[in-house]
Amino acid sequence: xxxxxxxxxxxxxxxxxxxxxxxxxxxxxxxxxxxxxxxxxxxxxxxxxxxxxxxxxxxxxxxxxxxxxxxxxxxxxxxxxxxxxxxxxxxxxxxxxxxxxxxxxxxxxxxxxxxxxxxxxxxxxxxxxxxxxxxxxxxxxxxxxxxxxxxxxxxxxxxxxxxxxxxxxxxxxxxxxxxxxxxxxxxxxxxxxxxxxxxxxxxxxxxxxxxxxxxxxxxxxxxxxxxxxxxxxxxxxxxxxxxxxxxxxxxxxxxxxxxxxxxxxxxxxxxxxxxxxxxxxxxxxxxxxxxxxxxxxxxxxxxxxxxxxxxxxxxxxxxxxxxxxxxxxxxxxxxxxxxxxxxxxxxxxxxxxxxxxxxxxxxxx
Amino acid sequence: xxxxxxxxxxxxxxxxxxxxxxxxxxxxxxxxxxxxxxxxxxxxxxxxxxxxxxxxxxxxxxxxxxxxxxxxxxxxxxxxxxxxxxxxxxxxxxxxxxxxxxxxxxxxxxxxxxxxxxxxxxxxxxxxxxxxxxxxxxxxxxxxxxxxxxxxxxxxxxxxxxxxxxxxxxxxxxxxxxxxxxxxxxxxxxxxxxxxxxxxxxxxxxxxxxxxxxxxxxxxxxxxxxxxxxxxxxxxxxxxxxxxxxxxxxxxxxxxxxxxxxxxxxxxxxxxxxxxxxxxxxxxxxxxxxxxxxxxxxxxxxxxxxxxxxxxxxxxxxxxxxxxxxxxxxxxxxxxxxxxxxxxxxxxxxxxxxxxxxxxxxxxx
Numbered sequence: 001x002x003x004x005x006x007x008x009x010x011x012x013x014x015x016x017x018x019x020x021x022x023x024x025x026x027x028x029x030x031x032x033x034x035x036x037x038x039x040x041x042x043x044x045x046x047x048x049x050x051x052x053x054x055x056x057x058x059x060x061x062x063x064x065x066x067x068x069x070x071x072x073x074x075x076x077x078x079x080x081x082x083x084x085x086x087x088x089x090x091x092x093x094x095x096x097x098x099x100x101x102x103x104x105x106x107x108x109x110x111x112x113x114x115x116x117x118x119x120x121x122x123x124x125x126x127x128x129x130x131x132x133x134x135x136x137x138x139x140x141x142x143x144x145x146x147x148x149x150x151x152x153x154x155x156x157x158x159x160x161x162x163x164x165x166x167x168x169x170x171x172x173x174x175x176x177x178x179x180x181x182x183x184x185x186x187x188x189x190x191x192x193x194x195x196x197x198x199x200x201x202x203x204x205x206x207x208x209x210x211x212x213x214x215x216x217x218x219x220x221x222x223x224x225x226x227x228x229x230x231x232x233x234x235x236x237x238x239x240x241x242x243x244x245x246x247x248x249x250x251x252x253x254x255x256x257x258x259x260x261x262x263x264x265x266x267x268x269x270x271x272x273x274x275x276x277x278x279x280x281x282x283x284x285x286x287x288x289x290x291x292x293x294x295x296x297x298x299x300x301x302x303x304x305x306x307x308x309x310x311x312x313x314x315x316x317x318x319x320x321x322x323x324x325x326x327x328x329x330x331x332x333x334x335x336x337x338x339x340x341x342x343x344x345x346x347x348x349x350x351x352x353x354x355x356x357x358x359x360x361x362x363x364x365x
Numbered sequence: 366x367x368x369x370x371x372x373x374x375x376x377x378x379x380x381x382x383x384x385x386x387x388x389x390x391x392x393x394x395x396x397x398x399x400x401x402x403x404x405x406x407x408x409x410x411x412x413x414x415x416x417x418x419x420x421x422x423x424x425x426x427x428x429x430x431x432x433x434x435x436x437x438x439x440x441x442x443x444x445x446x447x448x449x450x451x452x453x454x455x456x457x458x459x460x461x462x463x464x465x466x467x468x469x470x471x472x473x474x475x476x477x478x479x480x481x482x483x484x485x486x487x488x489x490x491x492x493x494x495x496x497x498x499x500x501x502x503x504x505x506x507x508x509x510x511x512x513x514x515x516x517x518x519x520x521x522x523x524x525x526x527x528x529x530x531x532x533x534x535x536x537x538x539x540x541x542x543x544x545x546x547x548x549x550x551x552x553x554x555x556x557x558x559x560x561x562x563x564x565x566x567x568x569x570x571x572x573x574x575x576x577x578x579x580x581x582x583x584x585x586x587x588x589x590x591x592x593x594x595x596x597x598x599x600x601x602x603x604x605x606x607x608x609x610x611x612x613x614x615x616x617x618x619x620x621x622x623x624x625x626x627x628x629x630x631x632x633x634x635x636x637x638x639x640x641x642x643x644x645x646x647x648x649x650x651x652x653x654x655x656x657x658x659x660x661x662x663x664x665x666x667x668x669x670x671x672x673x674x675x676x677x678x679x680x681x682x683x684x685x686x687x688x689x690x691x692x693x694x695x696x697x698x699x700x701x702x703x704x705x706x707x708x709x710x711x712x713x714x715x716x717x718x719x720x721x722x723x724x725x726x727x728x729x730x
Contacts, residue, residue, distance in 0.1 A: 116569055116571050117571075118571075128656065130656070130658060130695050133695065135571070136568065136569050138569065165565075165568070165569075167565070171563075171565075171566065172569075174566065175562070175565075175566035175567075175569045176569060178558055178559060178562050178566060178567075179559070179562075179566065179567065179569050179570045179571065179574045180569070180571060180573060180574065182555060182558065183555050183573055183574045183577040183578070184573065184631075185610075185613055185630065186551050186554070186555050186577065187573075187577050187634065188630055188631050188633065188634025188635075189551070189606050189609050189610055189613075189630065189634065190547060190548050190551050190606070190634075190637075191633075191634040191635075191636075191637030191638040191641075192606075192609055192630065192633035192634050192636070192637045193543055193547065193602055193605060193606055193637065194543060194544070194637035194638075194640050194641065195633060195636045195637045195640070197540070197543050197544075197640065198536075199640070200530075200532070200536075200540075201536065201539065201540035201543060201544065202540075202543075202544065202640050202641060202642065203501065203530070203642055204481055204501050204503065204530075204537075204540045204541060204544050204545070205544045205641045205642060206481050206482075206483075206500065206544065206545060208545060208548055208549065208552075208579070208580045209544045209545065209548045209641065210641060211576040211577070211579045211580065212548040212551065212552050212576070212577050212579075212580065213548070213634070213637070213638050213641060214573070214576045214577075214638075215573045215576065215577065216634035216635065216637065216638040217634075217635060217638045217639075218631065218634075218635075219631075220628045220629075220631035220632045220635065221628065223627075223628075223631045224624050224627045224628040224631065227613075227617065227627050228617075228619060228623070228624055228627060231617040231618070231619050232617075234617055235614055235617035235618070237558050238610065238613065238614050238617070239614060240558060241554050241555070241557075241558055241610075242607065242610055242611075242614065244554050244557055245550075245554055245603065245606075245607055245610070246607075248550055248554075248592075248603065249600055249603050249604060249607065252592065252593075252596040252597075252599055252600035252603070253596070253600070254593060254596050258593070259589050259593055262588075262589045262592050262593060263585045263586065263588075263589040264585075265550065265553050265554065265557065266549075266553050266581075266583065266584075266585035266588045266589065267585045268553065268556070268557035268560060269552065269553025269554065269555075269556040269557050269578070269581035269582075269583075270553075270556075270581065270582060270583075270585065271556075271557070271560045272555075272556030272557045272558065272559035272560045272578070272581065273556040273559075273578050273579075273581040273582045274582075275559050275560070275562065275564070275567050276556075276559065276567060276570045276574065276575060276578060277567065277568055277570060291493065291495070293495065297679070298673070298674045298677055298678060298679050298680075299670075299671070299674030299675075300674075301670035301673070301674070301680055302667060302668075302670040302671035302672075302673070302674045303667075303671075304670075305664075305666035305667035305669075305670050306664070306667035306668075306671065307667075308663070308666070308667070309663040309664030309665075309666070309667045310664075312663055313663060314662070314663050315663075315666055315685070317684075317685055318666075318683070318684075318685055319682075319683075319684060320680070320682055320683055330495050330498065
C-alpha cells in the first residue's frame with residue numbers, strides 16, 4: 001500500500017513507523033521541514049519533495065484539527081485517485097467543513113477517522129510504532145462510501161494493530177466528549193488547584209492525585225483546538241457535571257440530608273466506573289494480582305520471571321514500585337485468576353517473599 | 366514494642382501485618398468479631414479478648430472517622446500508660462472532639478497521625494504489609510507532646526517503611542483537601558457522567574479516562590465520612606475549581622477570547638501538574654523509559670530481565686501491556702537516564718525489538 005502522510009506530528013509519524021514496519025510505502029509531508037525530516041530520520045517513511053509526482057492509494061491528513069479541513073480538500077484535488085482520510089479527534093464539524101469545500105465526487109473519496117491513541121507528549125519525537133496497538137480506530141463512513149475505499153482504510157488501520165470500530169460522526173463526538181475531552185478538562189482543573197499550594201502540602205500527593213492529574217500535562221495548544229472543535233458536546237457534559245458538583249458543594253455545608261447527597265455522588269462514580277472496559281478494550285479486566293517482594297538488585301527480576309516461566313504461567317501484566325533507600329522492590333504480577341494460587345504457592349515454595357493476602361482482584365487498580 | 370490496634374480494617378490490619386513482620390507484638394481489637402479474626406488469620410497479630418489485661422506501649426485507633434474520637438478517648442482512659450494515636454484522614458475536627466472528651470493529661474498522650482496510604486478496596490482482606498512503604502506518614506504533634514511519646518510513634522511509623530512528616534493539623538487538612546479529597550470528588554463526578562452512556566461510546570475509553578476515574582471505585586460510606594469531616598477545606602477548593610469550570614463552560618460558547626480562556630485552563634493544569642512530586646515522594650520522577658516489544662509467551666520476560674541484569678543495569682520501574690490476540694507484549698522499562706542508551710543498544714545487540722525513538726522521559730507518563 002502506498003500511503004502519503006500530511007502532517008508528521010505524534011500521530012502522523014507513529015502511523016508512518018507502524019506502516020513502514022509492515023512493509024508499506026510511506027511518503028511524509030509537513031509544512032515544517034524540520035518535523036518532516038525528523039519523522040523520516042525516525043524511520044516513519046521517505047520525505048516528500050514539493051511537486052514530486054506521487055500516486056498514493058491513501059492520503060492521511062495528520063495536521064492539527066484547525067487546518068485539517070482545508071488540507072483534506074486540497075488532498076482530494078491533488079490526488080484524484082486516492083482515498084483521503086484523517087486522524088482528527090472531532091468528526092462532525094470537520095465533515096461539515098469538508099463538505100462545503102469539495103464536490104460530491106470528491107467527498108465520496110473522503111473517510112473520516114479517529115485513531116484513539118495519543119500521549120501527553122506531542123511531536124514526531126514522541127512517535128512510536130506501537131502507539132495504535134489494541135486502541136480503537138474509529139471510522140466514520142456513510143452509505144455513499146465506496147466499499148473498496150472503506151476496505152483500504154480498514155486494512156491500513158488494522159496494519160497498525162488498532163481495533164477498527166465504525167461510528168456515526170455525531171455519536172463519536174458525543175462519546176469522546178465523555179471519555180476523553182471532559183476528563184482532560186477536569187484533570188486540568190484539579191491540577192490547577194495545586195498551582196499555589198505550598199510544596200509541603202503537595203508533598204502529600206498519592207497515587208490517586210497522580211492518576212487523576214496525569215493528563216493535566218497535555219499540550220494547551222492542541223487541546224484548545226480539540227475542545228473548541230467539540231464545544232457543544234463537551235459543554236453539555238460539563239454542565240451536567242457542574243450540576244452534580246453544585247450538589248456536593250451545597251452538601252458540604254453539612255445541612256440536613258447532606259451526607260446522603262455526598263454518598264450518592266461517590267456511588268454514582270462507582271456505577272460509572274463499572275461501565276469502563278478494561279485496558280484491552282473488552283470487559284473490565286479482572287486479573288488476579290500476586291505481589292512479590294524482591295531485593296532491588298540487578299538480576300533478581302530475571303530469576304523471578306524465570307521461575308514464573310518455569311511454572312508455565314503467563315504474565316498478563318505487571319508493575320513494580322520501590323521502597324527508596326530500602327533496596328526493596330514490590331512487584332505486582334497479574335495473571336489469569338485460575339493461575340493465581342498456583343503462582344503464589346509455586347513462588348513461595350521457591351523461596352520468594354509473598355505478603356499475606358497478596359492475591360486480589362485487579363478490577364479497579 | 367507492644368501495639369494494640371483497635372479497628373482492623375485496611376489500615377489497621379496492614380499496620381498489624383507490617384509490625385508483626387518486624388517482630389513487634391500486636392493485639393487486634395474490632396467491634397466486628399469477624400473482622401478481628403480475619404485480621405488475625407492474615408497474620409496481623411493476636412486477637413484481643415474483651416477484658417483481658419494488656420499493657421500496650423501504643424494504641425492505634427483504626428476505626429472509621431466518625432467513631433474515632435470516642436474510641437481514642439476511651440483508649441486514653443483504658444490504657445493510662447500508653448501513647449494513643451490514630452490513622453484518620455482528617456485531623457483538626459478530630460483533635461477538637463478528642464480535646465472536649467479527655468483531660469489535659471490524657472490529651473498529652475494523644476498524637477494524631479495520618480498515614481497517607483490506601484486503596485480503592487477496603488477491609489482487612491485487602492490489607493498488605495507493604496501498604497505504607499515509601500508513603501508519607503503525617504504526625505500532628507504540638508509543643509505539649511512529650512518527646513519520648515513522639516519518638517515512640519515515629520519509630521512505629523518508620524517500622525512500616527513509611528516516610529514520617531510533621532504537620533500542623535490545619536495545614537494537613539488543607540493539604541489533603543487538595544491532594545486527596547477533591548481529586549476523589551472530581552474523579553467520581555467524571556465517572557458519574559458515564560452512568561447512562563451507551564456501551565459503544567464507553568468502549569472508546571482510553572488510558573486517560575481510566576486514570577482519571579480509577580479512584581471513582583472508592584467506597585461511598587468511608588468517603589462520605591472523610592469528605593464531611595473535612596467539609597470546610599474541601600468545599601473551599603471545590604468552589605475555586607467551580608469558578609474555573611464556569612470559565613471553561615462559558616468559553617465553550619465560543620464567544621470572543623474563548624480559545625484564550627480554554628488554553629489558559631489547560632496551561633494552569635500544566636503548572637499544577639509540574640508541582641506534583643514523583644512516586645517516591647521526592648522531585649518529580651524523570652527516569653528514561655526504554656520500550657521493548659516481546660512475544661507474549663511464558664519465559665520471555667525471564668530472558669529479557671536476565672539480559673538486563675547481565676548488562677548490569679538496575680530496573681527502576683516497569684510496565685507491560687498487551688496487544689490482545691496478537692501475542693505481543695509491550696514492556697516499558699524505566700532506568701536512570703544515564704543507563705538508557707546503554708540499555709537500548711545492549712538489548713538491540715542481543716536481538717530484542719526496540720521501536721524507534723523508544724527512549725523518552727517518564728515525567729508525565
